[in-house]
Amino acid sequence: xxxxxxxxxxxxxxTCASAATKxxxxxxxxxxxxxxxEVALPGGRRVTFAVEAEAPNRCVVVKDAGDDPDxxxxxRMTAEVVEAGAxxxxxxxxxxxxxxxxxxxxxxxxxxxxxxxxxxxxxLAEVTAAPLAxxxxxxxxxxxxxxTSNARLGIVGGISILGTTGIVRPFSTAAYRAxxxxxxxxxxxxxxxxxxxxxxxxxxxxxxxxxxxxxxVCFVEVGDFTGTAxxxxxxxxxxxxxxxxxxxxxxxxxxxxxxxxxxxxxxDGDLLAAAARESGSQxxxxxxxxxxxxxxxxxxxxxxxxxxxxxxxxCAMARAACQAHTxxxxxxxxxxxxxxxxxxxxxx
Numbered sequence: 362x363x364x365x366x367x368x369x370x371x372x373x374x375x376t377c378a379s380a381a382t383k384x385x386x387x388x389x390x391x392x393x394x395x396x397x398x399e400v401a402l403p404g405g406r407r408v409t410f411a412v413e414a415e416a417p418n419r420c421v422v423v424k425d426a427g428d429d430p431d432x433x434x435x436x437r438m439t440a441e442v443v444e445a446g447a448x449x450x451x452x453x454x455x456x457x458x459x460x461x462x463x464x465x466x467x468x469x470x471x472x473x474x475x476x477x478x479x480x481x482x483x484x485l486a487e488v489t490a491a492p493l494a495x496x497x498x499x500x501x502x503x504x505x506x507x508x509t510s511n512a513r514l515g516i517v518g519g520i521s522i523l524g525t526t527g528i529v530r531p532f533s534t535a536a537y538r539a540x541x542x543x544x545x546x547x548x549x550x551x552x553x554x555x556x557x558x559x560x561x562x563x564x565x566x567x568x569x570x571x572x573x574x575x576x577x578v579c580f581v582e583v584g585d586f587t588g589t590a591x592x593x594x595x596x597x598x599x600x601x602x603x604x605x606x607x608x609x610x611x612x613x614x615x616x617x618x619x620x621x622x623x624x625x626x627x628x629d630g631d632l633l634a635a636a637a638r639e640s641g642s643q644x645x646x647x648x649x650x651x652x653x654x655x656x657x658x659x660x661x662x663x664x665x666x667x668x669x670x671x672x673x674x675x676c677a678m679a680r681a682a683c684q685a686h687t688x689x690x691x692x693x694x695x696x697x698x699x700x701x702x703x704x705x706x707x708x709x
Contacts, residue, residue, distance in 0.1 A: 371427025373524025375477025380410040381422040381440035383484035388417035389442050402527035418442050429529045432508040445494035455502020461515025463658025472521040513654045542593040544581045549597035558583045560606040563702030568605040588619025595690040603694045608660040615678035628656045640670035676709035
């Protein structure tokens with residue numbers, strides 16, 4: 362597929378895992394694995410993948426990441442399905458296991474994010490209602506994971522199975538950066554004085570719910586290129602920007618990091634700890650700031666203790682940093698949403 366800016370989009374590891382699962386399940390049930398298989402993306406669109414069968418119940422789908430510089434491009438996502446007393450997902454060779462809190466997954470669980478889990482369950486349900494155990498593996502997955510932040514995040518043994526839309530959009534390229542500026546140019550050309558920046562698909566949906574009065578052209582999914590978007594807004598004379606994001610991105614912006622890709626920046630736990638102390642938060646929240654390398658653990662600890670003051674402070678710091686980035690040319694509002702994009706937690 363070709364996406365924004367003429368870039369070829371690809372498929373997430375989650376999509377490929379769901380396709381391999383469905384193929385292996387068909388093989389288990391019928392004795393003959395298919396040569397290709399169709400699965401549904403989270404948005405409802407159905408897509409078809411070629412299948413390589415290593416056994417009737419063990420199938421491979423090769424990932425195509427499109428034009429994104431993704432270390433898992435060409436990964437052989439393998440699913441082996443067996444009958445079981447209860448449904449389960451298992452991390453085989455090359456697929457990571459969670460060892461630290463803060464990722465939204467249970468410690469000890471395979472590193473398969475919630476949306477891919479739902480996609481896998483839906484793929485299974487299209488074939489059988491019987492409880493099955495699915496083991497995922499990726500040859501060379503440990504080497505691929507060494508080029509990611511998995512180890513720092515507490516994911517050991519291989520890659521993560523990721524995705525929120527099922528589609529890989531090439532956020533990390535110069536061409537995507539150019540597409541962000543183009544979208545802001547279009548909004549400015551239509552006389553809009555406000556743009557709403559979102560860092561991902563879930564935060565963009567939240568942003569649209571928050572501002573139903575704005576034209577669709579005002580919403581820009583910026584990925585990691587917040588600084589680029591802010592500078593372009595200033596250049597185009599757009600006076601007000603609303604940034605809608607989750608805790609990790611906002612923490613990086615609060616530290617003055619305007620390019621938030623994980624290869625280029627890390628969450629500053631000391632900054633989170635300082636925000637907690639300055640907010641008068643209890644010791645458990647201060648400690649959570651540096652217990653893991655994720656802002657999510659800190660966020661979840663704040664929510665569990667009913668104390669959003671440190672999160673509010675992070676929003677205020679991010680707002681100040683964003684306004685400083687444009688020399689005060691753009692008034693910026695920062696809104697933190699939860700990790701499902703369902704509700705606003707803090708804003709400044």
